[in-house]
Amino acid sequence: MEKLRLGVLGSGKGSNYRAIQEAILHGELAAEARLVISDVEGAGILDAARRYAVRAEYVAPGRFRTKLEPEAEERVVNLLREAGVELVVLAGYMRMIKEPLLEAYPGRIINIHPSLLPAFPGLDAWKQALAAGVAETGCTVHYVDRGMDTGPIIAQRRVPVLPGDTAETLHARIQVAEHEVYPEVVRRIAVGPMR
Numbered sequence: 001m002e003k004l005r006l007g008v009l010g011s012g013k014g015s016n017y018r019a020i021q022e023a024i025l026h027g028e029l030a031a032e033a034r035l036v037i038s039d040v041e042g043a044g045i046l047d048a049a050r051r052y053a054v055r056a057e058y059v060a061p062g063r064f065r066t067k068l069e070p071e072a073e074e075r076v077v078n079l080l081r082e083a084g085v086e087l088v089v090l091a092g093y094m095r096m097i098k099e100p101l102l103e104a105y106p107g108r109i110i111n112i113h114p115s116l117l118p119a120f121p122g123l124d125a126w127k128q129a130l131a132a133g134v135a136e137t138g139c140t141v142h143y144v145d146r147g148m149d150t151g152p153i154i155a156q157r158r159v160p161v162l163p164g165d166t167a168e169t170l171h172a173r174i175q176v177a178e179h180e181v182y183p184e185v186v187r188r189i190a191v192g193p194m195r
């Protein structure tokens, strides 16, 4: 079977990317990460990519805080296209996706978010859940559209909020669920009708 060619975008430590890469290495996922792109020069996700001998590219974001400058996003699109990427995987990518990328990859960009969307979109969703006093939160994999954490939901995992939880313990529990569900969703797409 042809491997699904992935392009991964991330701004942080890259644990979700590593979970996907490990699933590939263990033969559980017929995919190949063609390149990893970050808007943060020293991001752990770029080091992780290099350790897996995957191409790692830093793209300077430009003058905005919440999105890439249009020229920077065009550069991302060019890098993805040149690498033959079929599916764009956002893994801890902290900026909004705008037209150049949305138009280049319609219905082919996915994201993981640390809450049961539509609850708690936006930043630090696990802290929002803690502050709201809910008994249960989780994570969501969804297609990316113009909104913030609003695209069609593909899969969710539930995670309990336990007595005595701190932001750190709750996020860590959510991340365990993320590392299961994200490779699983990519696997489903790799064997699904998109191919």
Ligand code: GRF
Binding pocket: 010, 011, 012, 013, 014, 015, 016, 017, 091, 092, 093, 112, 113, 114, 139, 175, 178
């Ligand atoms: C995850 O909690 C993810 O849901 C959110 O950002 C975090 C990224 O973590 N979008 P990592 O960089 O994959 O470790």
